[in-house]
Amino acid sequence: xxxxxxxxxxxxxxxxxxxxxxDGEVEGLDERDLIELYRGxxxxxxxxxxxxxxxxxxxxxxxxxFWNHEAMQVGAVYALERDDWIxxxxxxxAIGLLRGxxxxxxxxxxxxxxxxxxxxxDYNVASICVPIGTHVPHATGLAWGRKLRGEHTCxxxxxxxxxxxxxxxxxxxxxxxxxxxxxILFCNNNGWAISTPVSAQTAAETLAxxxxxxxxxxxxxxxxxxxxxxxxxxEAVERARAGEGPTFIEAVTYRxxxxxxxxxxxxxxxxxxxxxxxxxxCLGRYERYLLRAGVLxxxxxxxxxxxxxxxxxxxxxxxxxxxAADLGLLFENTxxxxxxxxxxELAELREILRS
Amino acid sequence: xSEKLLVEALNDAFHVELExxxxxxxxxxxxxxxxGVFRATAGLRDRFGPDRCVDTPLAEAGILGTAVGLxxxxxxxxxxxxxxxxxxxxxxxxxxHVGRYRWRTGGAMEFPVTIRMPYGGGVRAPELHDDSPEAYxxxxxxxxxxxxxxxxxxxxxLAAAIREPDPVVIFExxxxxxxxxxxxxxxxxxVPLGKARVAREGTDVTLVAYGAMVPLAEQAAEAxxxxxxxxxxxxxxxxxxxxxxxxxxxxxxGRVVIVQEAPRTAGFGAELAAILAEKAIxxxxxxxxxxxxxxxxxxxWQIEDAYMxxxxxxxxxxxxxxxx
Numbered sequence: 226x227x228x229x230x231x232x233x234x235x236x237x238x239x240x241x242x243x244x245x246x247x248d249g250e251v252e253g254l255d256e257r258d259l260i261e262l263y264r265g266x267x268x269x270x271x272x273x274x275x276x277x278x279x280x281x282x283x284x285x286x287x288x289x290x291f292w293n294h295e296a297m298q299v300g301a302v303y304a305l306e307r308d309d310w311i312x313x314x315x316x317x318x319a320i321g322l323l324r325g326x327x328x329x330x331x332x333x334x335x336x337x338x339x340x341x342x343x344x345x346x347d348y349n350v351a352s353i354c355v356p357i358g359t360h361v362p363h364a365t366g367l368a369w370g371r372k373l374r375g376e377h378t379c380x381x382x383x384x385x386x387x388x389x390x391x392x393x394x395x396x397x398x399x400x401x402x403x404x405x406x407x408x409i410l411f412c413n414n415n416g417w418a419i420s421t422p423v424s425a426q427t428a429a430e431t432l433a434x435x436x437x438x439x440x441x442x443x444x445x446x447x448x449x450x451x452x453x454x455x456x457x458x459x460e461a462v463e464r465a466r467a468g469e470g471p472t473f474i475e476a477v478t479y480r481x482x483x484x485x486x487x488x489x490x491x492x493x494x495x496x497x498x499x500x501x502x503x504x505x506x507c508l509g510r511y512e513r514y515l516l517r518a519g520v521l522x523x524x525x526x527x528x529x530x531x532x533x534x535x536x537x538x539x540x541x542x543x544x545x546x547x548x549a550a551d552l553g554l555l556f557e558n559t560x561x562x563x564x565x566x567x568x569x570e571l572a573e574l575r576e577i578l579r580s
Numbered sequence: 581x582s583e584k585l586l587v588e589a590l591n592d593a594f595h596v597e598l599e600x601x602x603x604x605x606x607x608x609x610x611x612x613x614x615x616g617v618f619r620a621t622a623g624l625r626d627r628f629g630p631d632r633c634v635d636t637p638l639a640e641a642g643i644l645g646t647a648v649g650l651x652x653x654x655x656x657x658x659x660x661x662x663x664x665x666x667x668x669x670x671x672x673x674x675x676x677h678v679g680r681y682r683w684r685t686g687g688a689m690e691f692p693v694t695i696r697m698p699y700g701g702g703v704r705a706p707e708l709h710d711d712s713p714e715a716y717x718x719x720x721x722x723x724x725x726x727x728x729x730x731x732x733x734x735x736x737x738l739a740a741a742i743r744e745p746d747p748v749v750i751f752e753x754x755x756x757x758x759x760x761x762x763x764x765x766x767x768x769x770x771v772p773l774g775k776a777r778v779a780r781e782g783t784d785v786t787l788v789a790y791g792a793m794v795p796l797a798e799q800a801a802e803a804x805x806x807x808x809x810x811x812x813x814x815x816x817x818x819x820x821x822x823x824x825x826x827x828x829x830x831x832x833x834g835r836v837v838i839v840q841e842a843p844r845t846a847g848f849g850a851e852l853a854a855i856l857a858e859k860a861i862x863x864x865x866x867x868x869x870x871x872x873x874x875x876x877x878x879x880x881w882q883i884e885d886a887y888m889x890x891x892x893x894x895x896x897x898x899x900x901x902x903x904x
Contacts, residue, residue, distance in 0.1 A: 310652075344688035345652070352684045356676045362642050363677070366649020373631050374653065393672065396642030403637055404646075558687035559679075559722050561745035564774075564820035 232433035232443035236477055239452035240514045248514055251456045258303070259520050262451050263511060264529050265299035265323050270508050271533035272319045272328060272540075276335065279541055280486045285335040289315045292482040293449070296507035297413045299323065300454030301381060301474075304462050310380040312351045312364040316413065317383045324348040328540025333547060339554055340547045357418075358388035361397030361410065368401070368408035368465070379407035379465035381458070387418025389435060390426050398473070402439035407465030409458060410441075410473045413448055415480035420493040436473035448476030449507040452514075481506065552578075584764045587757040589731035590620045590696075593738040594658075596768055598628050601656065604742055607634040607643060608660030617662055618698060618757050640666060644673040644695065648681060651691045658742060661697035664751070665708035670695065671716060678747045679722030694741040698754035699727075700792045700841055701884050710878040712791075712842035717749045718818050718851070724773055725818040727751045729794035731762035733816060736771025744773060753792035760795070773817045776825035782811030785835040785898050788826065788852055790815040793839040793889060800894035808902060818848055826852065827860050834865035837897045839889050844872040866904035869897045 241248040254262075273292050279285045291298070294316060302311065302323045313320045319331045326348050334341025334353065345351045351367075354360035364382035371378045388394050389412060401408050414432050416423050429435060436443030442464070446457040454476055461472035481502040483490050490499075515521035552574065556567040584592060598604050606621055612635035615622030624633035636643050640661055647657040661667035674695070681691050701710035718725045724746055728734040734752060741748035779794055780801055785808060787797040794814045801810035813829045815821065830836050836856055840849040853868040871889045879887045 339686065342684055342686040344685055346688065351652070352681065356672075359645065359673065359676055362645025362673070363649040363652070366646030367652045368649070369646060370650040370653025370655050373655075380649075392669070393641055393645055396637075396639040397645060399637055399639065400642045400646050558683045558685075560724075561682070561687075561690060566820075566823075 229437065229440055229442050232431060232436060232445055234431065235445070237444065237446040237453040237457055238450050239456060240450045240510055243513060243517060248517060249452075251452050254452070254455070256520050259515060259518075260525070262299055262303055262455065263515060263521060265303065266295040266451060266508050266511060267529050268322055268533045268536065269295040269298060269319055271530070271537055272322060272331070275537040275541070276332070277486070279332070284541060284545065285332060286337055287485055287487050288335050289318060289485045290482040291316050291318070293478060293480070293502065293506045294413055294415065296451035296511065297411070297448045297454050297476045297478065298383070300451040301383070301409075301411055301458040304455050304458035305381065306378070308349060308378045309462070310349045310351065310364070310367050310378065312354065312360045312380060312382040314354050314357070314360065314384050314388070316385060318353050320383070321348050321350040324350055326350065327543065328536050329543035329547075332540050332544040336544055338544070338547055339550045340544070358384050358391035358394040360384070361388070361394045362400060364408050365397045365401040365404070365406045365471075369404040369406040372407055377466050379409065379462055381409040381411055383411050383413065385418060386412060386414040386416065386423045386426055386432060387421065388412070389432050398435070398439045398471070401471040402441050405468070405470035407468075408471045409461040409465065410471060411458070412473065412475045414475050414477050415448070416478070417480045417484070417494070419484045419488060420490070431475060433473060433475040439471070439473070441471045441473055443473045443475065445475045445477065448478030449505065449510060451507065451511050478507070581763045582766055583761055584731050585758050586731045586734050586753070586760045586762070587618055587620055589735040589764045590738055590752065591622055592764065593735040593769070594621060594624055595627070597739055597742045598624060598632060600768065603654060604656045604658065605632040605634065605650070606658045606660070607636050607647065609636060609638055609662045611635060611660050616660060618754065621660065640668070640670040641672050644670040644678060644693070647693045648673065648677050648691065651693055652689065656692045656742060658694040658696065661695060663709050664697055664699040664711040664713050667695075667697050667713065674717070674723060675720050679720045682746070683722060690745045691747055692745050693747045694738070694750065695747070696738065696741070696750040696752060698757065699751040700753050700755055701878055702755045702792070702888055704881045704884075707878070710884070712873065714751055714818060715842060715847050718848055722747065724748045724820065725751070726773055726816060727753070727791040727818060728816065729753065729779070729791055729814050731760060732764045732769070733771050733777070735764050736769045737773070737816065739768070739770045740773050743770065748773065751791060755792050756795065771816070774820040774822055776816055776822035777814040778811065778825070778829070779814040780810065780812040782809040782833065784808040784810065784833055785837065785901060786811045786813055786829040786833045787837050787839055787894065787898075788813045788815060788829075789839040790818065791841070793841055796889060796891065797839050797894065799891045800898070803891055803895050804898055808898065810898070821855075823855060823859070826855065830856055830860040831863040834863055835901045836864070837869045837871060837894065837901060839894055840870065840872040841889060842873055843875045844870065845875050847872055866901045869901055871897050
């Protein structure tokens with residue numbers, strides 16, 4: 226594993242099922258790490274579940290649900306150093322919380338308020354990428370650019386199974402291979418691009434197979450197993466830092482929630498498969514693993530859930546307390562040196578709105 | 581000052597700017613080993629190394645997309661699109677990210693990327709080597725666009741683009757790469773963005789042009805020398821536009837003919853005409869006329885001369901306006 230060539234068919238797995246499948250462990254992770262991973266997953270789960278409530282209450286706009294994707298996001302980010310860059314898609318909108326970004330910032334983004342625009346340098350988290358797969362070349366470019374400067378940081382781009390059909394994914398992945406960019410291409414294969422199943426997305430046997438064509442290793446991992454995701458990403462990070470170039474990780478899961486708040490999956494999805502996935506969702510799986518290992522107690526779990534809930538309570542309060550955006554912002558920040566016409570247009574607009 | 585071909589002036593700008601700022605890098609298809617298919621980047625790989633003059637895979641969206649990431653790592657990438665019409669895949673990155681990323685970060689991050697490409701026809705080339713796609717680029721918020729018409733401006737505008745904190749697209753008139761020679765200042769030479777140039781003083785009618793249409797306008801002015809006094813305004817920067825210069829010339833002559841190689845509908849000439857309609861109506865003695873390419877794909881080269889604005893068509897438009 227970890228070398229270019231045909232990727233394995235089986236998914237990496239660490240967490241067992243408490244019955245026939247035995248639990249494994251990841252070397253180098255101590256109890257504190259295991260709890261930190263849990264804390265991150267609870268934080269993101271709480272973010273996601275509260276956001277759905279806020280959407281229904283009309284407090285945020287359309288929202289892309291990431292329920293059951295927490296293991297992939299938390300496991301991968303935990304394998305990075307703070308200096309490493311994260312390039313999220315909208316499915317990872319709250320990933321900055323794992324780097325200390327206030328929940329109010331992400332909530333403001335979904336509220337369409339300018340307080341939701343952050344400075345990527347503050348967290349080494351790039352802006353949320355909306356057009357599918359177009360941020361893959363950005364991650365490659367940043368990783369390549371850092372390498373040219375002799376730095377040992379790497380970058381990770383998160384995208385879904387649908388993104389692997391996009392031209393920009395191909396161009397970004399191919400550049401990464403050619404430039405030996407220290408970048409990790411992290412594909413969360415949840416089986417669906419809105420209503421299009423992965424079988425209609427590609428004729429390849431696995432998405433990891435695509436890595437062969439880019440001259441990079443492809444790893445396959447159970448996307449519901451936070452420890453397996455961590456383990457695979459750590460391996461990719463080590464390769465990147467050693468100057469061995471990019472790695473493609475296919476994390477396989479199943480989308481057990483709608484694509485977004487505006488989507489009704491009943492028209493296309495298999496409800497039995499969704500129910501099965503819900504019973505086996507990633508946070509519950511990890512929680513049971515930690516309880517079996519005696520690392521987590523119900524009391525600690527309750528404490529961590531309480532912290533996350535409080536983060537969200539404060540987050541939405543802060544987001545809603547943001548003063549209304551001044552319309553002058555319409556004309557700010559597009560250019561470092563704005564054209565003089567902007568001043569005239571703003572003055573005219575203010576005058577019309579005043580009268 | 582030295583006399584240089586237009587493409588040599590661009591090459592000179594590269595050597596000066598890469599020497600001046602170690603963060604400037606050049607990337608594109610065949611820009612390194614070959615020095616560019618037109619030799620605009622000749623000698624850069626040998627002088628500055630393969631990391632600062634990078635031969636990339638054939639992937640225009642990948643070139644511009646990775647340039648976004650390079651900007652985030654502190655580089656100032658200059659991306660060559662090998663030909664005008666080969667640049668279209670890069671519009672994806674230009675529209676969705678390059679023009680928006682600064683705004684998306686609340687102005688916190690800069691994306692000082694330069695995109696440059698040879699553009700325009702008249703070179704007897706196969707299909708899709710002859711387009712004038714400036715309107716697509718000008719229409720994109722967050723992006724500035726300049727088109728030089730002389731060797732000195734080619735050097736100065738490219739240098740300005742490289743030093744600019746915002747994304748800039750430079751269209752270079754490939755017809756004149758090796759047919760136009762001119763005096764070019766040695767060493768550092770910057771022509772500020774947003775400043776038009778009066779290429780010829782006149783009193784009766786203004787020809788507004790940019791890029792390869794400026795020498796054509798000059799030929800038309802000479803052909804009309806015995807009939808009328810023609811002023812030529814070389815727009816140089818399409819965005820931000822030097823409106824003051826446009827309005828001043830319109831006020832001076834009262835008659836404006838816009839010469840544009842690109843297809844007519846919603847071309848940049850339409851924008852110039854609209855500004856004149858909004859802001860110069862009382863100065864005008866007749867309608868603003870356009871001499872442009874037609875709303876068809878750029879034609880087979882055996883009939884391309886009929887497509888291109890010609891001296892005859894410009895002269896006819898001027899006469900029509902004078903008779904209005």
